[in-house]
Structures are given as structure tokens and as C-alpha cells.
Amino acid sequence: MKELKKTSLFEAHKRYGAKMIDFSGWVLPLQYEGITAEHEAVRNFAGLFDVSHMxxxxxxxxxxxxxxxxxxxxxxxxxxxxxxxxxxxxxxxxxxxxxxxxxxxxxxxxxxxxxxxxxxxxxxxxxxxxxxxxxxxxxISDNVSEMAIQGPNAEKILQKLTDTDLSTIKFFYCKKDVKVAGANCLISRTGYTGEDGFEIYLSHEDAETVWDKLLKVGKEFGLKPAGLGARDTLRFEATLPLYGNELSENITPLEAGLGFFVKLDKQNFIGKEALLKQKEEGLKRKIVGFEMIDRGIPRHGYDVIADGRNIGFVTTGYSAITVKKNIGLAMVDIEYAKLGTPIEIKVRKKNLKAKVISKKFYTKNYKK
Missing domain, CATH: 3.30.70.1400 (Aminomethyltransferase beta-barrel domains)
Structure with a gap:
């Protein structure tokens, strides 16, 4: 069996009491205090994620x-x-x-x-x-550590450790050679939670020091270390796709509802002809949001049923923490994609009632 890779923050995770799991060949924290507590910290205050596996x-x-x-x-x-x-x-x-x-x-x-x-x-x-x-x-993947600080208090906390005025970094912009707690970092105002925040790229040698100092100065602002569990529940509520769920070699960006990021009018790119053809011919299936009517939690891979036949599959499903509903995303045949369409989700051999709803589960709070 291949040995799991460890990030530069492995020892820090152990110190903070993380429950570790295998994720894509890496040993990473699933949770510390608990997925719900970490999810709510990010929505209301701030959370700190180790994303060095990227x-x-x-x-x-x-x-x-x-x-x-x-x-x-x-x-x-x-x-x-x-x-x-x-x-x-x-x-x-x-x-x-x-x-x-x-x-x-x-x-x-x-x-x-x-x-x-x-x-x-x-x-x-x-x-x-x-x-x-x-x-x-x-x-350069093996030479870079990365952490993400996300949530409404992210800027306030990170600002405590740098002389760079973070308010000048706009959403989806980056800045090189930013000193954070003395460490040289690349910082971007990006993230994967639906909240304002920053991703910090730095050397392995500096990672643990910066991690510890952020958690120390962030304590008064409600900052908690957060694991992969909360990362997934947060990105799902904000309808941010996950490769292997909403995206794959068998799912096109158009089927995934990501046509905005496909510029078919630019000169050329790999896949342009196929995507142009798919758009012209019309989609045969697409990813939709849905809400459970019957009691039950949908999960990745569950069958979607309508008119007595299989019309698709769940890509992600949860009992959503912030919106407090059992909801999911599913790939379905196009004739069942209209809002309000009744569908069923096969949960443990039982067909449970659900309906198609808007994918806007949660309003994103980005700083523009």
C-alpha cells in the first residue's frame, strides 16, 4: 500500500486534535471540533483550512x-x-x-x-x-504549502499579521511577496466557501508558524481550524462544483451549468468544437438543485427517479447546515430540469419525494 503524503501542517493538525482521513493519497483533517461548528464559524466568523494538497x-x-x-x-x-x-x-x-x-x-x-x-x-x-x-x-506542487482563511472576519484577522493593506486586494486578485508573520507569501482574495477570504501560498518551513499565529490572533474574532468536512458542506451550499461530483471527464461544463466560464467566442481552445456543437444541438441533461419533500438525506451517487424510470443521479447531497434543509445537486435528463418538477430520490431502496429547485441555495458574501 502506498504511503499517504503529509502536508507541512500534519503535526499542527495533531496538536489541534484533528480527526485525520485519507483524501486523494494525502492524510488530511476531516474535522477538529466538528463539521457543524466549523461550518458555522466560517459563515459567521472565520475558519482556517490546510489546502496544501492542491x-x-x-x-x-x-x-x-x-x-x-x-x-x-x-x-x-x-x-x-x-x-x-x-x-x-x-x-x-x-x-x-x-x-x-x-x-x-x-x-x-x-x-x-x-x-x-x-x-x-x-x-x-x-x-x-x-x-x-x-x-x-x-x-511546483511539492514545494508549496497553502492555507485558506475564510469568513467575514478573515481580512481583520490576517491584517493583524501583515503590513500590506489587504483592503487593496480586490476579489479574485493576488499579490506577491506579502509578509505574513515575517514569512514571504503569495496571497489571493479567493476561496471555496461562498465567503470573503484569502488563500495563502508559502514555503513548507514557514507554514506551521503562520498557521499557529493566525489561530492565536484570530481567537478573539472567532477563528477556528476547519477540515475537509466543512470545506465540502460550505462549497456545496454556495453551489461551487467539486471535481468527481459535479464535474468529470464524462460531464461537460455546459451540463454542469458552468457555461459562464466557457468563452465560445474566443479564437480557440481544446474542446471548443465539441462544446459549440453541444450548445447548438441543446443539452440532453444538466445539473439541477433539488429539495427533499419526504424525510431523508440524499447522497452522492443515489438514483433520481421520475415517471417510474431512472432519469439521473445525485452529484452531492446534504442536510444543509446554514439553510437547514435536505437538499442536493443532481444530473437529470433535460425534460425534468424545470423548477418545481416532482422527482424521487432512491434512498436505501425507498423512493422518496423531492422537487427541483433553484441551485442558489446560499447567497455568496464576497467582497467585490
Whole structure:
């Protein structure tokens, strides 16, 4: 059995009493105090996440912009220096390789943040599509620690440890060489919770010190360490997709409801023809929100039934903590995607009543 990888914060997690699990080959905290307490801390105060398992790839060279523009579905030409965009990489047939964040430092220097479970696959995909572009690709994932501080008090807490005026960093922008508790960091105003917050990239050597100092200064502002459990419940309420659930090699961005991040009018990108064709022909299925009417909690993979037949599957389902309802996201045949449509979810061999609702489960609180 392959040994699980540990982040630079492994010892800190043990000190804070984390319950650890295997996630994509990494040993990571599922929870500390409990998923509900950590979820509520992020919604009302702030939470601190170890996301060092995420992958990072640097793209440098004269044609870095052209390479990135061909690789992604979104439009890198709209980016200012030090701006960030959310985007996807697709296969030629339209399925998703991964969703990622693209940081632009200059036209000759980009930084791509990819999912932990896909690092090797993604990097190989990038190399396969290198062609004759004058660029150098470097997988720096093993050299970078990353943490995310999220919640309404995130700026207040982080500001205690830096002289950089954080209010000048706009939503989906980043700043290099920010000193946090003396450590040199790359900071972006991004996150995966539906709340305001920052992601902090730094060296392994500095990670534990910064983690401890943030929790110390953040205590009076309600900051708690938070694990993967709360990370998933938070992103789900904010309808942020998870690769392997709402996105996969068998699900296109259009089916996932992420057409906004697919710029079909830009010159070219891998998968453009297939996605253009899918849009022109019309979707045969799509991801919808739903609410349980009968008592029962929907889970990933459960069958969705209507008119006595299987019409799809649950991608994510929870008893949602903030909105206090049993809700989910599901991929369903297009004729059942209309709001208010009655459906059933097969929970433990029983078909329970549900209905299609808006995917806007929770109003995001981002600082623009």
C-alpha cells in the first residue's frame, strides 16, 4: 500500500486534535471540533483550512499567454496582471480534465492551481499539449504549502499579521511577496466557501508558524481550524462544483451549468468544437438543485427517479447546515430540469419525494 503524503501542517493538525482521513493519497483533517461548528464559524466568523494538497504549476516563457489561452475554456485576455480567473480544462470531446484557478503575473508568467486528485493527470495533459509553444512548465506542487482563511472576519484577522493593506486586494486578485508573520507569501482574495477570504501560498518551513499565529490572533474574532468536512458542506451550499461530483471527464461544463466560464467566442481552445456543437444541438441533461419533500438525506451517487424510470443521479447531497434543509445537486435528463418538477430520490431502496429547485441555495458574501 502506498504511503499517504503529509502536508507541512500534519503535526499542527495533531496538536489541534484533528480527526485525520485519507483524501486523494494525502492524510488530511476531516474535522477538529466538528463539521457543524466549523461550518458555522466560517459563515459567521472565520475558519482556517490546510489546502496544501492542491497542485501548482508555473507556466513561464514568451508564449505563456498563448499556451494558457489554448488550454482553458475561459478567456485569459481579460486578465490584468495579478488577476485570477476560475476556468476549466477540457478534452477535445468536451469532458472536463479539471477545474482550476489561473493567476496571471505577466503575459509571460502564469500560475495554475489544480485539484489534488488530478495533479499528475493535469500536468501530463499540459505537457501533451505543449506543442511548439515557447514555454517552460514546472510542477511546483511539492514545494508549496497553502492555507485558506475564510469568513467575514478573515481580512481583520490576517491584517493583524501583515503590513500590506489587504483592503487593496480586490476579489479574485493576488499579490506577491506579502509578509505574513515575517514569512514571504503569495496571497489571493479567493476561496471555496461562498465567503470573503484569502488563500495563502508559502514555503513548507514557514507554514506551521503562520498557521499557529493566525489561530492565536484570530481567537478573539472567532477563528477556528476547519477540515475537509466543512470545506465540502460550505462549497456545496454556495453551489461551487467539486471535481468527481459535479464535474468529470464524462460531464461537460455546459451540463454542469458552468457555461459562464466557457468563452465560445474566443479564437480557440481544446474542446471548443465539441462544446459549440453541444450548445447548438441543446443539452440532453444538466445539473439541477433539488429539495427533499419526504424525510431523508440524499447522497452522492443515489438514483433520481421520475415517471417510474431512472432519469439521473445525485452529484452531492446534504442536510444543509446554514439553510437547514435536505437538499442536493443532481444530473437529470433535460425534460425534468424545470423548477418545481416532482422527482424521487432512491434512498436505501425507498423512493422518496423531492422537487427541483433553484441551485442558489446560499447567497455568496464576497467582497467585490
Amino acid at each position: 497542485g501548482e504549476v508555473e507556466v513561464k516563457g514568451n508564449e505563456a499567454f498563448d499556451f494558457v489561452q489554448n488550454l482553458i475554456t475561459n478567456d485569459a485576455s481579460i486578465l490584468e496582471d495579478h488577476q485570477v480567473i476560475y476556468t476549466l480544462m477540457c478534452y477535445p470531446y468536451g469532458g472536463v480534465v479539471d477545474d482550476l484557478l489561473v493567476y496571471k503575473f505577466t503575459n509571460k508568467h502564469f500560475y495554475l492551481v489544480i485539484n489534488a486528485s488530478n495533479v499528475e493527470k493535469d500536468f501530463n495533459w499540459m505537457k501533451q499539449n505543449l506543442g511548439n509553444y515557447d514555454v517552460e512548465l514546472t510542477n
